[in-house]
Amino acid sequence: MKKRKVITLLFGIVLFLLLVVTAFNTVTLKSKQPLPTPKNYAINKEKALAHLSEAISYKTISYQDRERMDLEEFDRFITFLENSYPTVHEKLELEKINEYALLYKWKGKVSAINPIGLTGHYDVVPVLEGTEANWEQGPFSGAVVEDKIWGRGSLDDKIGVIGILEAIEYLATEGFQPNRDMYFMFGFDEEIGGEHGAMAIAGTLKDRGIQFDFVLDEGGAIIENMVPGVEQPVGVVGISEKGSATAELTIEGSGGHSSQPMDRTNIGRISSAIAKLEETQFKANLQGPGEDLFEYAAPEMNFGMKYVFANKFLFKPVIEHILLQEPASAALIRTTIAPTIFQAGEQYNALPEQASAFINLRLMPGDSLEDVKAYIESTIEDDAIQVSVTGSEATSVSSIDGWEFEAIQQAARNIYNDAIIAPYLMVAGSDAKHYDLVSENTYRFLPVQITSSDLNRMHGTNEHVSVKNYLKAIMFYAEIIEEVNK
Numbered sequence: 001m002k003k004r005k006v007i008t009l010l011f012g013i014v015l016f017l018l019l020v021v022t023a024f025n026t027v028t029l030k031s032k033q034p035l036p037t038p039k040n041y042a043i044n045k046e047k048a049l050a051h052l053s054e055a056i057s058y059k060t061i062s063y064q065d066r067e068r069m070d071l072e073e074f075d076r077f078i079t080f081l082e083n084s085y086p087t088v089h090e091k092l093e094l095e096k097i098n099e100y101a102l103l104y105k106w107k108g109k110v111s112a113i114n115p116i117g118l119t120g121h122y123d124v125v126p127v128l129e130g131t132e133a134n135w136e137q138g139p140f141s142g143a144v145v146e147d148k149i150w151g152r153g154s155l156d157d158k159i160g161v162i163g164i165l166e167a168i169e170y171l172a173t174e175g176f177q178p179n180r181d182m183y184f185m186f187g188f189d190e191e192i193g194g195e196h197g198a199m200a201i202a203g204t205l206k207d208r209g210i211q212f213d214f215v216l217d218e219g220g221a222i223i224e225n226m227v228p229g230v231e232q233p234v235g236v237v238g239i240s241e242k243g244s245a246t247a248e249l250t251i252e253g254s255g256g257h258s259s260q261p262m263d264r265t266n267i268g269r270i271s272s273a274i275a276k277l278e279e280t281q282f283k284a285n286l287q288g289p290g291e292d293l294f295e296y297a298a299p300e301m302n303f304g305m306k307y308v309f310a311n312k313f314l315f316k317p318v319i320e321h322i323l324l325q326e327p328a329s330a331a332l333i334r335t336t337i338a339p340t341i342f343q344a345g346e347q348y349n350a351l352p353e354q355a356s357a358f359i360n361l362r363l364m365p366g367d368s369l370e371d372v373k374a375y376i377e378s379t380i381e382d383d384a385i386q387v388s389v390t391g392s393e394a395t396s397v398s399s400i401d402g403w404e405f406e407a408i409q410q411a412a413r414n415i416y417n418d419a420i421i422a423p424y425l426m427v428a429g430s431d432a433k434h435y436d437l438v439s440e441n442t443y444r445f446l447p448v449q450i451t452s453s454d455l456n457r458m459h460g461t462n463e464h465v466s467v468k469n470y471l472k473a474i475m476f477y478a479e480i481i482e483e484v485n486k
Contacts, residue, residue, distance in 0.1 A: 219444020
């Protein structure tokens with residue numbers, strides 16, 4: 001009886017100490033957000049709207065088959081830029097790489113300081129044939145209706161290119177000159193990999209010995225209702241992007257008439273392999289950029305959620321389980337598996353002699369192509385299926401501890417005063433990965449406030465952006481240029 005009392009007492013003491021520690025962790029969690037210093041930029045609204053509207057009207061469409069690209073449209077777009085931004089083209093040096101990739105240099109007062117690069121792309125994805133009638137405004141109209149600007153590129157990514165140029169034109173006209181060299185780099189084939197655009201620009205700069213303190217590209221945005229327990233919109237700055245790889249599963253064997261099938265057919269075995277992969281999935285782990293997101297968001301959460309995230313040592317398995325319930329958050333903590341193509345058979349009554357499946361994988365930082373292949377082979381447990389994995393691994397992870405990230409965070413807070421600005425892992429691809437060649441830090445952030453439904457419009461029907469967001473994007477670019485030149 002006495003022993004039981006002692007055990008109960010010890011348990012009570014441990015529980016009390018645990019409550020004290022977890023409560024202390026919660027109440028002492030400090031905000032990582034800098035105080036905003038609101039700025040007012042007298043942007044010429046009418047002229048800025050006219051410029052983005054016209055920019056959208058040029059059909060600078062990237063196709064996987066480059067022969068289909070209408071380069072006359074790209075020429076017209078470049079001529080439009082030269083006519084629309086006279087001060088930019090007077091004060092800055094312009095060099096064309098592979099004819100259509102644009103490299104602007106704004107010479108600073110002190111050449112010994114490493115430069116900063118801002119980048120974007122002016123190519124857009126095609127409009128899916130047959131969906132044109134579904135658009136409320138024409139996909140290349142650039143129409144400004146009900147305080148919205150409509151068309152391909154309004155979000156991805158002519159808003160970035162035009163927003164940057166508007167900011168430079170404004171600052172240069174006001175007499176601003178940067179302390180350090182500034183480079184503005186605009187690709188023309190980002191949507192198909194950026195080989196002739198951003199990759200070529202980065203290679204050219206490397207050959208010249210140029211090394212950036214950081215490069216800022218498009219990427220994460222300020223998204224409403226993004227993080228559980230946080231009422232404010234959260235602006236996510238990509239500090240890395242997941243790798244993109246393709247796994248091909250192939251099996252060959254005897255075919256024959258469908259009236260006499262074997263117990264396990266080629267289609268059945270490939271299907272079973274895919275089912276095993278989907279059922280098993282890669283192991284989830286809240287770490288790296290995904291964990292950083294919640295480190296920055298946790299101090300702004302309601303008390304219940306803050307308590308959980310402030311005590312990850314205790315609740316990490318619970319957090320991971322919650323995050324795995326939604327595809328968007330699950331992608332932040334594990335390598336993902338997405339079967340996209342299945343090829344087998346030509347005749348309904350003939351067994352195919354070969355079957356293959358293609359799986360798109362988005363790799364977490366730290367996962368190698370070899371790791372992924374080994375995992376697939378061990379999971380499917382079928383030696384008859386040949387597995388090949390090709391693609392790219394995740395990019396390096398940029399710093400969140402230095403002034404570089406703080407400058408982006410401060411500029412964003414100055415324009416979007418109520419937003420929480422946090423690092424995260426970008427699950428899609430961007431041109432930023434090419435600039436790892438010339439910069440230790442590459443960040444990915446599109447300064448617009450959007451909803452989750454807006455994200456689906458980026459490559460879909462009815463892509464548009466609000467006038468307010470567009471003007472704020474210009475102000476952000478002006479702000480970041482000033483911020484890095486203090």
